[in-house]
Amino acid sequence: MAKKSKKSKEMPVWHIFRWDLDKTYLKTDFDSIRDLIKTALQKPEDKQNVPGAVALLREIRREQDERRSILTFISGSPTQMRSVLEKKFELDGITPDAFVLKPTLENILKGRFKAVRGQVGYKLEALLRIHTDTPDAPETLFGDDAEQDAFIYSVYADLIGGALDLDQLRDILVSAEVYASTMQRILDYAEDLETEGHVDRIFINLERRSPPGKFLPLGPRIVPIVNYFQAALVFYADRTFTAENVARVAASMIQLDDYGLHEFANSFQDLLRRRVLTTEDVLRLEQEVGNDIDAAAGLPPGFATKLAARVRALAPQSQSPPREWVGPPDYLEILEADRAMKEAVTERKSSSGFFS
Amino acid sequence: MAERPITIAVDAMGGYNAPNDIIAAVAQASQRGDENVFFSLVGDERVISERLYQTGHNPERIHIVHADSFVEMAEPAGTVLSRESTSVEMTCKLVADGYADAMLTAGNPGAAVLSANKHFSLVPGAHRAALAAVFPTPKTRGPQLDRFSLLLDVGASLRASSEELLDFALMGTAYARIVKGIDEPKVGLLSNSPEPTLGPKEVVGAYQLLQDHPEINFQGMIEGNHIPRGEHDVIVCEGYVGDVTIKLIEGAGDAAMELARSAYERHLHWRLGLRLLSSGLKKIKTAIEFEEYGGAPLLGLDQVMILAHPKSTSRAFSNALRLAIKNVRAELPAAIAGAMTE
Incomplete structure (x- = not known):
């Protein structure tokens, strides 16, 4: 993989971005054995990106005031996929600072079958391990709703933020059925955490179209999104992105993924309804966009102005009061509820006959 | 090549199971099918937003338009004319103003028709709009082996003149051709006698007009007992x-399903017999349930409008949404206008 120049590595860091790979960066199907085989045999050039992922990554990799960002990937794919996936990064022009893959074969050979499917132990350990190697800077995490990313990232955020102690962590790991050896390593990393870190946001790509409300128990730090234009808008609201950054993400999604005015305006309205954005954000964006931005970002002429007008027209007129969240998350209860739901789905049998 | 983006405006507050079943159907539709189909949910923004928040959906394909109030099922239809910003009227207005391509409601049918009359126009040549419902028959028709006959008008208005009954026949013929793909739809005129000279004067008058019309494959008068046989593709009545x-x-x-159920409870050998037939009976139930065909198009208007059954569940409403999309893609108003002016 291409290495960043020494000069670049020595620059101060403005932000750390940690990404999941499958269903967050890559459109991957692994719901059946057939899907798994297909994914394993896919060539780098045949792998599809989640719309807007590459464009968003390019924007977050831009230097800001001579400061760089750090980008890491932790994937549930097996280590045997490394060369194919690194080639895919290269094709997309993405250079991660760290790329962790799961030792699936090792887990199988050691008979650790729960670890083959389970993600909590593997991802939490990997997150804490690479956290020790990264400088102090705010973090933003990206995952999806297919596995337990929201849960794992929340635990990680509370750990590095000092909101979870070792006893609470141990209870969570026991409840999540993490193997003892992995548990010990996680506890060791957690014990060695020196400085308090800070996770700003956890973006969850709703690849499975889970209800956004499903993530409320984990708190407002979690932002469910359906595309990376929404993530770009949230960065704009947080003043991490300029209007031009947002426009470039939109332009890429128009050119590569057939996105149009309707999808963008509705995505915008969705965030306004959920109060992730405010009307002030819309007004600020409307003031900043114009034909200059269209040209600079590669948008069709007049697109940004049309979009801003449509968003204003669709702005919510009657909103409920903001949702109240009483933290911190009760991780044990969330795990228990998740387990009960999975059992209920397994047990549910559809009636087949008219009289059954 | 991708089809042009279309938007279906949905009255989220109309019907006995609104808004939950309506929102559930739209949420489900937003996750499948043609990605160039978008939905406007019209109604109480707070209620709709909260419901969507708890439901899996694709927000890229849904937006909400707030309406201050809605017409209750038991309210007089005229309420819609005196009250500002009801959900059914706002839904029609979205279509009339060009923000949507079709409107769909399971709400108060009278209020829906009055709103349509206020915001939409009749296509050239049409004297009155007609509500067209489909019903299942034993016979199949057209390339899709469709089991449904079309009956119109089923309540857009009470009475109809002979000329209006002719309009209904032309609209029904055009609909059966475009949506069902039947080349020469067989048209019957519902009466209380097979004799062309007997019956109400409007019906007798319509017989002559239909008989003489070159674009209509007219099969003559039919009585009520002919309806379920499915020998006609289009049946015209007031x-x-x-x-x-x-x-x-x-x-x-x-009633038939209820009879079967009560038989099931009576004797063991009937129960066994019905148990053996259960998958067949389930198919029959599926075929005759209104939920399977969801909605009735209001024909003769310059816009696509579908009235779903007021008791629509999410399944029925999903089918009504499919019908609305199909009618927009088939450019139904233009096709009916063409048939009326030929």
């Missing part, structure tokens, strides 16, 4: 008669 007829068909299906 709204009052059609409304009673379609509800009779719906009720007869329910």
